[in-house]
Amino acid sequence: xxxxxxxxxxxxxxxxxxxxxxxxxxxxxxxxxxxxxxxxxxxxxxxxxxxxxxxxxxxxxxxxxxxxxxxxxxxxxxxxxxxxxxxxxxxxxxxxxxxxxxxxxxxxxxxxxxxxxxxxxxxxxxxxxxxxxxxxxxxxxxxxxxxxxxxxxxxxxxxxxxxxxxxxxxxxxxxxxxxxxxxxxxxxxxxxxxxxxxxxxxxxxxxxxxxxxxxxxxxxxxxxxxxxxxxxxxxxxxxxxxxxxxxxxxxxxxxxxxxxxxxxxxxxxxxxxxxxxxxxxxxxxxxxxxxxx
Amino acid sequence: xxxxxxxxxxxxxxxxxxxxxxxxxxxxxxxxxxxxxxxxxxxxxxxxxxxxxxxxxxxxxxxxxxxxxxxxxxxxxxxxxxxxxxxxxxxxxxxxxxxxxxxxxxxxxxxxxxxxxxxxxxxxxxxxxxxxxxxxxxxxxxxxxxxxxxxxxxxxxxxxxxxxxxxxxxxxxxxxxxxxxxxxxxxxxxxxxxxxxxxxxxxxxxxxxxxxxxxxxxxxxxxxxxxxxxxxxxxxxxxxxxxxxxxxxxxx
Numbered sequence: 212x213x214x215x216x217x218x219x220x221x222x223x224x225x226x227x228x229x230x231x232x233x234x235x236x237x238x239x240x241x242x243x244x245x246x247x248x249x250x251x252x253x254x255x256x257x258x259x260x261x262x263x264x265x266x267x268x269x270x271x272x273x274x275x276x277x278x279x280x281x282x283x284x285x286x287x288x289x290x291x292x293x294x295x296x297x298x299x300x301x302x303x304x305x306x307x308x309x310x311x312x313x314x315x316x317x318x319x320x321x322x323x324x325x326x327x328x329x330x331x332x333x334x335x336x337x338x339x340x341x342x343x344x345x346x347x348x349x350x351x352x353x354x355x356x357x358x359x360x361x362x363x364x365x366x367x368x369x370x371x372x373x374x375x376x377x378x379x380x381x382x383x384x385x386x387x388x389x390x391x392x393x394x395x396x397x398x399x400x401x402x403x404x405x406x407x408x409x410x411x412x413x414x415x416x417x418x419x420x421x422x423x424x425x426x427x428x429x430x431x432x433x434x435x436x437x438x439x440x441x442x443x444x445x446x447x448x449x450x451x452x453x454x455x456x457x458x459x460x461x462x463x464x465x466x467x468x469x470x471x472x473x474x475x476x477x478x479x480x481x482x483x484x485x486x487x488x489x490x491x492x493x494x495x496x497x498x499x500x501x502x503x504x
Numbered sequence: 505x506x507x508x509x510x511x512x513x514x515x516x517x518x519x520x521x522x523x524x525x526x527x528x529x530x531x532x533x534x535x536x537x538x539x540x541x542x543x544x545x546x547x548x549x550x551x552x553x554x555x556x557x558x559x560x561x562x563x564x565x566x567x568x569x570x571x572x573x574x575x576x577x578x579x580x581x582x583x584x585x586x587x588x589x590x591x592x593x594x595x596x597x598x599x600x601x602x603x604x605x606x607x608x609x610x611x612x613x614x615x616x617x618x619x620x621x622x623x624x625x626x627x628x629x630x631x632x633x634x635x636x637x638x639x640x641x642x643x644x645x646x647x648x649x650x651x652x653x654x655x656x657x658x659x660x661x662x663x664x665x666x667x668x669x670x671x672x673x674x675x676x677x678x679x680x681x682x683x684x685x686x687x688x689x690x691x692x693x694x695x696x697x698x699x700x701x702x703x704x705x706x707x708x709x710x711x712x713x714x715x716x717x718x719x720x721x722x723x724x725x726x727x728x729x730x731x732x733x734x735x736x737x738x739x740x741x742x743x744x745x746x747x748x749x750x751x752x753x754x755x756x
Contacts, residue, residue, distance in 0.1 A: 229524075269547030283590045287601060288751055290592035333597055337647050338635055346646055348634070377718075378629065477632035484599070484630070 305488040310363040313495055320495065327496025330489050334481070343500055347459055348476050355502035356456040359383055360445045362504050367494040373480030374448065382480055385447035390432065391471025404428045405466040411441040411453040414461055448475065555604045556754050560743045563609045563680045564736070565712040566668045566694040567720075567727075571736025573671070574729050575614070578655060585616035586625040586740065599626040600746045603754075609680045621652055626741030633720065636734045659730035665694045686711055697735060698727045715739070 228237045262268065265277040295302070301322045305313060313319045332341070338349045345351035350358060359369050372381040390396040396404065399421075406416040407425025416422065429441075436444055441452035450458050458476070459465050481490055497503070522529045548554045564572060575581070588594050590601040602625050607613045631639075635646060640658055643650035669690035676682040686693070689711075696708045698720040705717050716738055720731040 269543065269551060272551070273553065274547070274551070284601075284751070284754065287590040287592060287595060291595060294592060294596070334630070337631070337639075340648075348638075349646070477634060479629060479631065 302488045305491055310367060310491060310494060310498075313491065314363070314499070320499075323492040323495040324499060326489060326492040327494075330485065330493050331496060334485070335493070338478070343497070350458055350476075351456070352497050353501045354456055355504060356451060356454060357445060357502070357504070358443075358448045358450055358458070360504075361498070361502055363494055363498050365445070366497050366503075367491065369478070370490050370494055370497075371480065371482045374478040375475055376477060376480045379480035379483065383448060385436070385449070386475055387436065387449070387469070387473040388432075389471065389473035391467075392473070396428065396432070396470070400424065400428055401467055401470045402463075404433070404470055405463050408441065408452050408466050409461065409463060412455060412461070417463070555608050558603060558605045558744050558749060560714070560745055561605050561608065562712060562714075562743065563675070563682055563686075564739070565697055565708075565715050566665065566672065566690040567697040567732050568715070568736045568739050569671060569675075570663060570665050570668050570694060571732035571734070572614075574658070574733045575736060578658075581614050581616045582618060583620035583652065585619050585623045586613075587615035588623055588625050594623070598623050599741065600744075600749075602741075603744065603749075606741070606744060609675075611675055611678050611680070624737070624740060628738045628740040628742035633718075633734050633738070636737060637730060640730055640733070655730075657729075658733060659728050661729045663694075663727040663729050663732050665691055665727070665732075668694060694732075695727065698731050714743070 226239055226241050229240045231238050262275070263277065264279045265281055266274055267277060268275045301319070304319055305323055305326075308316070308319060313323050331339075331343070335343070339345055339352055340349070343352040355361060357365070359365060359374070369383060372379045372383060374383045375386075376382040388395060390404075391398070391401055403421045403425040405425075406420035407422055407429050410416050410420075410422055410425070429437075430439070436447050436449035437452050438444055438449075443449050443451035450456075455461075457465075459469055481493070485493070522532050586602070586607070588598045588600065588602045595601055602615075606625075607615065637659065638646050639652075640655045642654040642656065643652040644654075669687045672680075672682045672687045672690055676687070692704065693708050693711065696702055696704045697712075697715060697717050699717070700719040701717070708717065709715060716735065720727065720735060
């Protein structure tokens, strides 16, 4: 058992033991290394200093503000102002110069493209893809096939106001009718129209396809938006149907689904989230991806 | 170095009592932690400056609350924080830093402490409902490199809102200002919010100003868990109008 009365000393006689003894096993009472202890004391002193200079201790109605008077909220305002000053001259130019002139000035163009690329990665790539290549229902922005127009101004308007984004009153709107769901066309008519749509871009159609009926239905129901020959109409965001670029896909089943459900894709209006130089930079970035008009 | 007399009761050796007696050690730890808690946490409940006064923050609508419950149930907070810190890079990426007032009706708050995915404190209005649907079903259908798991069952599970009024009653005990009227109309309010105008939209909006109301599936009479979750996600970070918020006045 423990031997409390006398302190045992280890054979080298450097430190004593704690006095505990478990079946003959004793525990040396080796003190903590001095460097460790002093580091520990220093952290305590550091903490005291911290209390004095930074906001620390809550009181009855407020808290100790610290002699530095530092607050994280003031700091971030300062940091953001610093950033603004850093980018200031360029941003100011982007803000005032017209979109066309930004593209004509190499210095502004490279700044706008860099800013646009960064903003695109955060805000746009989850829908349009990291390389703006698009996904089913989300258009590819690299090609020259535009739903709403590929000029700088058209792209800028699309970004500002969004597409079918009700929270913005100037948003681009139009809805393809739900021909199937609303019972405007019968299933066999939808099938015929789908075959006709495929024929517009030279895709093979089914053997028993009634292209005559399809054409008639197309002229009556679809041409107003998609054009007599499926050339599309950017005023209402109706895609070209006579080319190889598809928003949803060329398979007959996909086309039937489109005609059945109608509707249209939505894109947020960015004027509510991003500032005007960023949106201009984005417009320039998208325009210079390859398909700008 | 040598320490041959550990039993002489000098002040430097008093700690031996903590090291040799686990009960006393536990009591010591409790006392130390309670002091920390009392000094640092308790005042947050009475200091008026803790929560900014801002306009626009309202309690969750029943549908949003149901969505929030699903968010918690599915553990989305394990990968997503809801707290934009006042740091330059975060403000640049996500928008205005989060205010305490924005989560004052959250019990418990969803600030989170881990970001495997991005912060979603301001995700409201960033995407369309359809994108959220695609993304929840299979994140890789829209973000090929995503490591977020898919939640395809959410859009197949009908939303059970029978008990949402009880949730609201409990929250009102915790201080969320739900009125009797709000609690009584909880179930019908949830249906109204998930439908394009069904006649009661105006009175719903009086109770929950600026809530989104659109056909999230309610018009077919079939609200799903995904619909509720989307109503919640679309609200996140949209309540305070930061054009009207004065940063400098709220520096503290």
